[in-house]
Amino acid sequence: MADTVFSKFETVKFEGPDSTNPLAYQYYDADRVVLGKPLKEHLRFAVAYWHSLAMNGSDPFGGPTINRPWSGAGDPIALAKVKADAAFELFRVLDLPFYCFHDADIAPGGATLAETLKNFHTIVDYLGEKQQSYSTKLLWGTANLFSHPRFMAGASTNPDPEVFAWCAATVKHCMDATVQLGGANYVLWGGREGYETLLNTDMKQELEQMGRFLTLVVDYKHKIGFKGQILLEPKPKEPTSHQYDFDAATCYGFLKRFGLENEVKLNLEANHATLAGHSFEHEIATAGSLGILGSLDINRGDALLGWDTDQFPNDLWTMTMSMYHVIKAGGLGLGGCNFDAKVRRQSFTEEDLIHAHVGGVDLCTRAFLTAAKLIESKTYDAILDERYAGWKTPEAQAMFTGKLSLEQIAAKAEADAINPQPRSGKQERIENLLARSIYTDKL
Amino acid sequence: MADTVFSKFETVKFEGPDSTNPLAYQYYDADRVVLGKPLKEHLRFAVAYWHSLAMNGSDPFGGPTINRPWSGAGDPIALAKVKADAAFELFRVLDLPFYCFHDADIAPGGATLAETLKNFHTIVDYLGEKQQSYSTKLLWGTANLFSHPRFMAGASTNPDPEVFAWCAATVKHCMDATVQLGGANYVLWGGREGYETLLNTDMKQELEQMGRFLTLVVDYKHKIGFKGQILLEPKPKEPTSHQYDFDAATCYGFLKRFGLENEVKLNLEANHATLAGHSFEHEIATAGSLGILGSLDINRGDALLGWDTDQFPNDLWTMTMSMYHVIKAGGLGLGGCNFDAKVRRQSFTEEDLIHAHVGGVDLCTRAFLTAAKLIESKTYDAILDERYAGWKTPEAQAMFTGKLSLEQIAAKAEADAINPQPRSGKQERIENLLARSIYTDKL
Amino acid sequence: MADTVFSKFETVKFEGPDSTNPLAYQYYDADRVVLGKPLKEHLRFAVAYWHSLAMNGSDPFGGPTINRPWSGAGDPIALAKVKADAAFELFRVLDLPFYCFHDADIAPGGATLAETLKNFHTIVDYLGEKQQSYSTKLLWGTANLFSHPRFMAGASTNPDPEVFAWCAATVKHCMDATVQLGGANYVLWGGREGYETLLNTDMKQELEQMGRFLTLVVDYKHKIGFKGQILLEPKPKEPTSHQYDFDAATCYGFLKRFGLENEVKLNLEANHATLAGHSFEHEIATAGSLGILGSLDINRGDALLGWDTDQFPNDLWTMTMSMYHVIKAGGLGLGGCNFDAKVRRQSFTEEDLIHAHVGGVDLCTRAFLTAAKLIESKTYDAILDERYAGWKTPEAQAMFTGKLSLEQIAAKAEADAINPQPRSGKQERIENLLARSIYTDKL
Amino acid sequence: MADTVFSKFETVKFEGPDSTNPLAYQYYDADRVVLGKPLKEHLRFAVAYWHSLAMNGSDPFGGPTINRPWSGAGDPIALAKVKADAAFELFRVLDLPFYCFHDADIAPGGATLAETLKNFHTIVDYLGEKQQSYSTKLLWGTANLFSHPRFMAGASTNPDPEVFAWCAATVKHCMDATVQLGGANYVLWGGREGYETLLNTDMKQELEQMGRFLTLVVDYKHKIGFKGQILLEPKPKEPTSHQYDFDAATCYGFLKRFGLENEVKLNLEANHATLAGHSFEHEIATAGSLGILGSLDINRGDALLGWDTDQFPNDLWTMTMSMYHVIKAGGLGLGGCNFDAKVRRQSFTEEDLIHAHVGGVDLCTRAFLTAAKLIESKTYDAILDERYAGWKTPEAQAMFTGKLSLEQIAAKAEADAINPQPRSGKQERIENLLARSIYTDKL
Ligand SMILES: [Co+2]
Ligand SMILES: [Co+2]
Ligand SMILES: [Co+2]
Ligand SMILES: [Co+2]
Ligand SMILES: [Co+2]
Ligand SMILES: [Co+2]
Ligand SMILES: [Co+2]
Ligand SMILES: [Co+2]
Structure with a gap:
């Protein structure tokens, strides 16, 4: 086992509500059976590669505060492997069953499309090897089609069809990788699918591009026999001024328009809900009532701030309501609870990251337990x-x-x-x- | 001609940009031909009965400030006629081609359904007579299914099916009245179609009730041969915490789900757009790109306040963008520009109301003129x-x-x-x- | 004892956390000693006359839903006494130690200033009698200087000095009444002290009027030997577009400017905090750090809505933080926890009102108990x-x-x-x- | 004259409202006399070094899009001089009388405090030389006490007194540099002076640290005989969750508390106003009425987004109101109009930057001209x-x-x-x- 920055931490254990160990679970007893199956199968927690391994603590007013061994100079592929080694040790410490990644989180971009894809597959193979030695599996894969300048005016909705083609190539490879790694879902988040100003935007054209792209993805899924779910992740704004996948109801209309409502479900994020003016439970209940609830990105926004703070959750009321509507909708199926949550800029130590997840796991679990009781009692x-x-x-x-x-x-x-x-x-x-x-x- | 509180005002005239008369139009030259037809046919301005004749200046922290002759005690039907007399004089003063009303604006409710409907038809007949003497026509009629306590938990989405039935009866009569008065459109605004808390709400059931109701309305339209448009008016919140017709994209998904996307269009309101986190032009462009732009409720919200202020518009930038996307979408057709706008509590005189409309008409017109130039120049x-x-x-x-x-x-x-x-x-x-x-x- | 709409309810009792009686307190054990004194002396809960006795369930889109015996037609003074009888029975049911009122809540306005004051004193005397028979005392009195049309352009900040004079007369009598009834504090909330548009506002002049008014109030307090606290209640907007007493920090600057920072403290409301972009605990900590924490108006806003919903609280996290900072600031002293909270429109029964208070009392108490533990453990x-x-x-x-x-x-x-x-x-x-x-x- | 990326652009000229040249001023005729002095003396426009020379187009979801010759690898001091050469050419192109900078914008940080200060003075000397060859002067200097990780928990409000000392050293040198370069003002913006969570924050202690720091700055100003203004820049949130200099009224209270209200004025920014829930004109009128209006940061927020977009302004209504209140307050004195505005991520060319400023300059000028007319006509x-x-x-x-x-x-x-x-x-x-x-x- 590689020696990583997380290797010194013991695996977090369930110790029950009376535990005073801050690095133990008070509620998350993975094998406890509730509503007919163990908690780990209901909740299917996942660690997000980006926020936990790739994020560096910078914000629009300040540079990085988090420095990990793989952040420095060196051979990019070798560093990506150091990062992967650490990632799996983190998963081991948290003892959670799943992880999620974007292509750009795990592997360095290259000078050309070919080199970029080559790097990606090199690390995908490496992750495949890691999965042999650890019990953590892939909840979902996805492509980062928003960070590089080539996506600045959109990915599938770009005015330049070459960008559309680049995205198609990237997503094909990311879907292939997801299948290779046994991923349960494939997610699309349209970070730049939207506009900065209507003045330079042909919304009708762009929406049709986006419909075409998603149709291509669904067709490819069937062609390769991928049995997982295809998931859209709604978000109303940030980084763009308006994003087309605004919220659950908007995505439903989009899917319906392109005949995809039985092919694609939603990956709902708490902070994206609040940015759209909705509670998390509202988005879940909406998707549930429309039959398109797929998976959850667990985090919390700050109701007094207007951007995607992606904090770890601590509001038990809204999480309980959310879990209630998850159960009402029939559960998450192949989806799960992915911590799309980051420590804040001042929490730059490895230990901070572990505390963050422990708190999040316990909050979700406690919420689920209460929700299950309310369901069972038919209150x-x-x-x-x-x-x-x-x-x-x-x-x-x-x-x-x-x-x-x-x-x-x-x-x-x-x-x-x-x-x-x-x-x-x-x-x-x-x-x-x-x-x-x-x-x-x-x- | 009845002597009304508006009778003393002369009809507002177009005097051109150099006019210093505050009660003249600087831009609204109704017969000026732009893009092939007169302004009055493009803009189809309407006065709203509720804000101009029925609103009394109260707010959640204070009582009425506006007292009109018909606000006092007396025979309700006689007072309703006094109000109607004044209404048509106001339309005459403003020289605008249309008006709009809810059943509750024009006629007093009765102790029973039968009496309520009787009162309504009495005044509808009276409005029909008024229309003979004045040139102002009906842009649209609608039913107020939100003010009375019986609607407190919803209209068509009420847990009590009797309320659904009451609404059906009311809308049938309002549609009949709209036809009788030559109305060009029939509008539905779901003021209480939503929820206060998910805890006591069956969202799936309620959305299906709402789909059924709208289907019944569309069927009835065809049965009676009404040639106008059926319009939904989106609004995200207020009076409820969440309203189902959240915004244009949400309404599109709802229509699509119930197969009504070719039967129903949208009446978009500026303030409702901003409450949903969108610009007015965004909502118009969205509806335009989806083929469901129907009509406009003209007003303005205050970006720093979180409720429906329904102020008269004065932002030329957003109105120009809005008119640009109206033209791009092929214009308003049978729809128009209805001033769903109210004077603020301190503006309690009749003259205030006239100033408000003059400013609003000129702003929209100027915006339309600029938009038309941008279209013609293909900029x-x-x-x-x-x-x-x-x-x-x-x-x-x-x-x-x-x-x-x-x-x-x-x-x-x-x-x-x-x-x-x-x-x-x-x-x-x-x-x-x-x-x-x-x-x-x-x- | 008069027979009132609340008389049929038994007094709510403390039954402990295991109680399943929805009309019992699980946490509020009034005599439980914490941090050296009983809970009732720390929390000093009060019922608000306006929301509990005078509010009728109307909102900007709908009429009254709450009808109480005193809402109907009849002799205004007699009805006001019926209301007072019911009020004290409600206080008895809830078993809370305090109540609060505005002049306009308890007594009908008259045709003249003299008649208005006469009505007021008649009912004040009656409340004095009621206090003899019940254990509930007056936490604070205040004047409603915002509902009547005469205040539409401000109270002490009105462009018309006669309104200033009217307010002076009213506040003098309300202060006298507060003293007569043994009130512990006198509150000023500037509902209309602000502006709708800067275009017709002389902010400098208005702020000086407001400074003068508060100085007069403080001078009068000393003259009559009132030993209670004078409290300002911050709120940023609604009903006006901008209110001068925006938040705690703004009020501090205002007090400092007029040399009143040692004379006047703040009555902080949760929903007003969130409308100003702050958490409730932020406002409390700010006032605490500036030495001007006076009292609390307990309620909750809805983070997704932009107006003063004044709901009963249910967020244990923010309430615990709030109570923590109350204790840190040295407690509430002569102040208390006033439920400036209302049942929502659909909760029109008397029972709804009692449930609402029971939940609010228990939430605050539980929050206080946790906060006290955190203080004691010096965590x-x-x-x-x-x-x-x-x-x-x-x-x-x-x-x-x-x-x-x-x-x-x-x-x-x-x-x-x-x-x-x-x-x-x-x-x-x-x-x-x-x-x-x-x-x-x-x- | 160095050959820079801006050298190819001709100086932007005033050509009047009929000009169709997008790189000409339609309104900004610098020498036009209005209200007794030339426009350039009223408006005192400044270019911001950070947004125009240092910003790289990155956002929380994507990397740099703007690459300038000085962004690449090389000797940091040499690159800083290339940047300075380009900066003065940009000022020449725009023909504006002032610029502004942070220490970190103009010079690279070093490994130690000594090296950092040395680098800074090297470039300050260089700017001094540039000022000899160009007509653009320094409106204000400031220190960036928020980007480096050492400031992550605050600058003067840091729990670590060494950070306070670092800030003291830095500000002393920045004030010295401002004097050396003939700067008219010295600004303090407390980017990290606030908190992420109250749980780890001693607000009282931190506010006292901040008061001490500002007192030290004011004392030093007098000691060195600096005749310019000391300015605080309010902002409510971002990057922190709550910033102590929330808005104009809060800053007034802070100044008053520490007896600095006659020593320090405010630098008000439009986008910071809207983030605090105020209009720009409100903040200006507030500061004006309190005698603390110092200078303006010109930009625009997006009312539908919740972060500091710092876009170039285009709302003529609010800018006209703002200029009206500037004139009412007696003008900007030693302050000016600094474009604290940035092109958006997709506008990565040098030409985009020039268009942006031309539009901003003309908008402010036109607003000022209208405001001046309203003042002169006493409307x-x-x-x-x-x-x-x-x-x-x-x-x-x-x-x-x-x-x-x-x-x-x-x-x-x-x-x-x-x-x-x-x-x-x-x-x-x-x-x-x-x-x-x-x-x-x-x-
Ligand atoms: Co997410
Ligand atoms: Co997010
Ligand atoms: Co409307
Ligand atoms: Co509205
Ligand atoms: Co209150
Ligand atoms: Co309130
Ligand atoms: Co600034
Ligand atoms: Co800014």
Whole structure:
């Protein structure tokens, strides 16, 4: 086993709620069976290569603060292997079942397309070897089509068709690599698919380019027999002023328009939800109700800041609501909970990174446990059943299913002299119920 | 002619940019022909009954400041007629071709559904008479399904099917009234179609109720042979915490899901755009690119405030961009520019209301004139043509139209060793161009 | 005892965390001694007359949903007494030690100033009688100088000096009433002290009017020997576009400018904090560090909405942080925790109102208990002591206290060739610590 | 004259509103006399070294797009001189009278404090030479105390007193350099003076450190006889979560607390205003009314985005309002209009940078010309005079100046049975007036 910056850390263990060890899990007991299967199969936690191995602590007003052995000068391929060695040691320390990567996270770009792809495959092979020695698997792969200047005006939506072609080549290879590494999903995030100003943008043309690109990806998936999910990741803005995959509902309309709603699902991120003006649970419930919930990027935004802070989560209320709607939607299936979260600039030590993940894992787990209890006890099901009970009558179903026309419903309403009366929504009462479930109930 | 609070005002006239008369139009020369037809046919300005005749200046922290003769005590039907008399005099003063109303704006509610509908038809008949004596026509009618407590938990999305039935009856009669009065469009705004908290909400059920309701409306339209447009008005929040018709893209997905994308278009409001995190021009360009631009609600939000201020517009930049995308989308057709805008609480006099409309009409007109010049000169068309020129080659078209698969594009990119180079987006240069067009060019 | 709409409810009791009774307190054990005194003396909970007795569920898009016996027609004074009877029964049900009111909440306005004041004193006397029979006391009184149209352009900042005079008369009587009822504080909230547009506003003049007014109030306090605190309540916007008392830091500058920083403290509201772009704990810590923390208005905004939703709180993280900084600042003294919170429109029953308060009381109490533990264990004190330890050296103190000039410090830094090294801020680790304290620790 | 990347561009000339040359000024006629002095003396435009010479187009999701000759490898001092040569050629092309810089913009950091200072003075000397050959002067100098990792937890507010000392040394040398180069002002922007989380922050201690630091700076100014202004630049957030110099009103309170309100003024930035929830004109009017308006950083935020986009301005309405309040406050004095604005990532050519400044200069100039006309015509003065006329009576002045006590005012109000009546704020009318002045009036 290579000696890496994470090798000195012991594997984080489950020690239960009474543990005072900050580097132990209080709630994440991977094999604990809940709702018929172990937690690790429900939650399918993943470590993100970019934020944990590649991010350097810089921000728009300051340079790097995080220096790892692979950040310095040297042979790029050799450094990429040092990084990979460390990555798998980090996965080992956290004892989580999955990881995720962009091509650009794992391997250095080259001077040409050919060299770039060659570098990429060299490291993909190396990751394949690492996977033999460690238990962590690939949740999903993806291509970084936003950082290099060639993508500055878009990837598949670029005014220059050569960029579209570059992206096609890159995604083909990234999909191949994902298959090679046994990845469960392939993700597309359109970091530059949007615009800075409408003045130089042909939105109609660009949306059609994007539809074509996604169609090509889906076709290729079928051609190579990839059984994983293809996932879009919505985000409304940043780095662009407006991004086309704004939120779950917008992506649904896009998929529907190009006939892809049964082929592509969504990878929903908490911070992207809030930037779009939604709660995370709203996005999950929306995707769930439309049948396109695929996977989660776990993090937290700061409601008082307007950019993608990608902090590790600590809001138990919204995470519990989120997990509740995940379960309601039938779970994450091949998806999982990927920590698309980064330590902040001042947390530059390796230990900071481990603390961050321990906190995030426990928060999600505790949220899931509470949500599962609420599901099992049918607490909220009963509330909804009572609230919508009226719709179960034959008369209401006749309206609901379209057996009555507008004028028939109108005629009946007038004939019956209906006078519907307000009923309390009991919001405060049922919020108290949730507060008690989250903050007081034993898990 | 009835003596009303507006009767003392002379009809506002076009006097040209040199006029110093605050109650004259500097730009709105209704019969000036631009792009092949008179301004009045492009812009189709409408006065909103609610903000101009029914709104009383109250806000969440204070009571009414606007007292009109019809606000006081008395026979409700008689007062409604006094209001209608004043309304048509206001339309006369402003010399605008259209007005819009909700059922609740024009007629008092009754103790029962039957009485409510009777009151409504009484006043609809009276409006029909008024239309004989005045030149102002109905741009659209709509039903207020949000103010009464019976709608507090939703209209078509209410947990109580009786509320759905009440809404069906109401909309049927409002559609009938719209036809009777020669209305060009029928609008639905889902003020309470959304939720306060997900905890007591079955989003899937509610969205299906909403889909059913809109389908019933479209079927009824065809049954009665109404030739106007059915329009949805997006808004993301307020009065609810989340409203289902969030924005143009969300509405498109909803229409597509229920197969209504060729039946229903959108009535886009500037302030609703900004509450959803979009510019007005973005919403217009989005609807235009999806073929669902229907009509506009003209107003302005305050970017520093988080609620629907519905102020009269004064931002010439965003209005010019908006009008540019209206023209690009083929114009408003049967739609128009409805002033869904209100004077602020301190502007309680009749004169304030007239000033407000004069400013709004002139701003929109000036914006339209600049936009038309930009269209005629092909200024931005030329910029886009050059920027997207690469996509016109046969090779690019082969990718664009799906003649090549992902792996074929990839193979060719690798074989050609492509290396696409960044090109400047020239954003500042083309923004300067717009600034000069708006702020300096002669109209 | 009068028979009121609240009389049927039993007094809410402390039953401990295991209670499943939704109308019991799980945490608020009023007499439990923490940090040397009972919880009731730390928290000093108050019920707000306006939201609980006067608010009717209306919003900008809909009319009243809440109808109480005193909302209907009848003799205004008699109805005000019915309301007062119900108010004290509500206080009895909740078993909370304080209430708060505006003049306009408790008594009807009259046709003249004299009649308005007469009505007010009639009801103040009646409240005095009620206080004899109930244990609930007055936390603070205040004047509503924002709802009536006369205040539409400001109260003390009005362009019309007669409005200033009206406000002076009103506040004098409200202060007298507060003294008469044994109130512990007198609050000023400047609902209309701000502007809609700078175009018609003389900000300099208005700020001086406001400074004069507050000076008059402070002088009067001393004259009548009132021993309570005078409190300003910051809020950045709504109902106006900009309000002068924007946030804690702005109020501090205002007090300093008029020499009132030792005379006036702040009543901080959670939702007002978030509207100003701050967390509630930030505002509390700011006021604490400036020595002007006076009292709290407890509620919660919705981070995704841009107006003052004034919901009952349910975020345990921010409330724990808030209580932590309250204790750090030396506690609330004569101030308390006033529920400036309202049930939402759909929660129109009396029971909804009780549930709302029970949840709010328990959330604040639990937050206080955790904060007190953190204080007692010196958990965060130790972290800060270590982090700022460098400042305790004599050399550092010489810089800190001004014994060295800029050039002396520079010379020494150059001579010593200092090279300060980054140290981790350990943010994620110490956030995990708080998460465990809040979500897991036994209380 | 060195051959630089800007040397090929001709000097931008004033050609008047009819010019169609995109690289000419339509409005900025530097010598045109308005309000008694030439435009160049009113506006005192400056080019910012950082955004124009040092910024490389990177953002949090992508690397550099702008490559200039001095960005590559080579001797850092030699490259810094190449940069300086280009800088002065850019100033020559734009024909603007001033520039501004941070120490880190002009000279490379060194391995030690001594080397860093040595590099700095080497280039300061070089800039001094350049100033001999060009007409552009220094508007202000400043120190970058936020980019290097040593400042990650604050500059003067750092928990480590050595960082405070480093900052003291740096600012001393930057002030010396500013004097040496004839700078008119010295600016402090506290990029890292704030916190990421209150959990590891002693706000009271940090604010006192900051007060001490500013006091040292002011003392040093007097010691060396610097006649320029010391300026603070408010900003609410980014890069930190909360920055202490939140906005103009907060800074005023801070200055007042440390007795510096007559020693230090503000450098107000448009984008920082909007991030704080204010309009630019609000911040200017606030600083003006408090006597602390110092200088302006000209740019524009995007109201729909939540970070500091620092775009070049194009909103004529807000800029006109801003210039109006600048003139009302007595002008900018030793301050000026510094373009703290950057081209966006896709605008990587030198020409883009010139277009950007031309547009910005013309927008500010046109805004100033309109504002000056409004001042000269006393248009808004007359409106305010009428609106506040009541305050000029002896009775009102008696209240205003404190000759009457609260109870005296109350007694008189009651005796007089005052009944103040609402008057229209006429907001829409006076906004129309401004629209006409901005968009239609001849300049
Ligand atoms: Co993500
Ligand atoms: Co993110
Ligand atoms: Co509207
Ligand atoms: Co609106
Ligand atoms: Co409050
Ligand atoms: Co509030
Ligand atoms: Co700046
Ligand atoms: Co900035």
